[in-house]
Amino acid sequence: TQLLEQSPQFLSIQEGENLTVYCNSSSVFSSLQWYRQEPGEGPVLLVTVVTGGEVKKLKRLTFQFGDARKDSSLHITAAQPGDTGLYLCAGRGTGGFKTIFGAGTRLFVKA
Amino acid sequence: DVKVTQSSRYLVKRTGEKVFLECVQDMDHENMFWYRQDPGLGLRLIYFSYDVKMKEKGDIPEGYSVSREKKERFSLILESASTNQTSMYLCASSLARYNSPLHFGNGTRLTVT
Structure with a gap:
């Protein structure tokens, strides 16, 4: 099973x-794709990267x-x-369309 | 703009009930996915489908089944709901291209009591 480890889990x-x-x-x-999710909504794509480097x-x-x-x-x-x-973050394997996700990083930026 | 619509935002069901979660997309996408989202675990893939009547198990298919009779509709079925299936369920769709993004619905929060 492919796994994506995301860190940190929480950042303030x-x-x-x-x-x-x-x-x-x-x-x-x-x-590999990065998404951002806001409360009450589904994740929304930020970017896709496909080439090493x-x-x-x-x-x-x-x-x-x-x-x-x-x-x-x-x-x-x-x-x-x-x-x-x-x-x-979300990764798509080399063999198909299956997309797996990391556990997520919850970011809080204080004014 | 792609729209993925999940039929319910909130559902409360009793243990043992059969539960249907419905998802419809309007952009003629070939691929559709069901994930569940739990705090600290991220999104875990339950099932996905790359064509009508085609389905593949994801990482946590136990206790779930799916149906895709039409291209635009992908249903998740909990045959006998249990309390450990209390979660946020997210449906997504994408084109059948290797780097196509997923387009998500706003989720269904299911509580099983």
């Missing part, structure tokens, strides 16, 4: 601080896919209260 920071969330596995993924930027968010396609990170620069939410 002040507005303006930087943070990094990690997503690690012993398995290789064909692609790939870096994608979305405003203050930087996503990186590991060279071996087994791990990923999400870095947020100058966090804002609007970044508060549950961040989930």
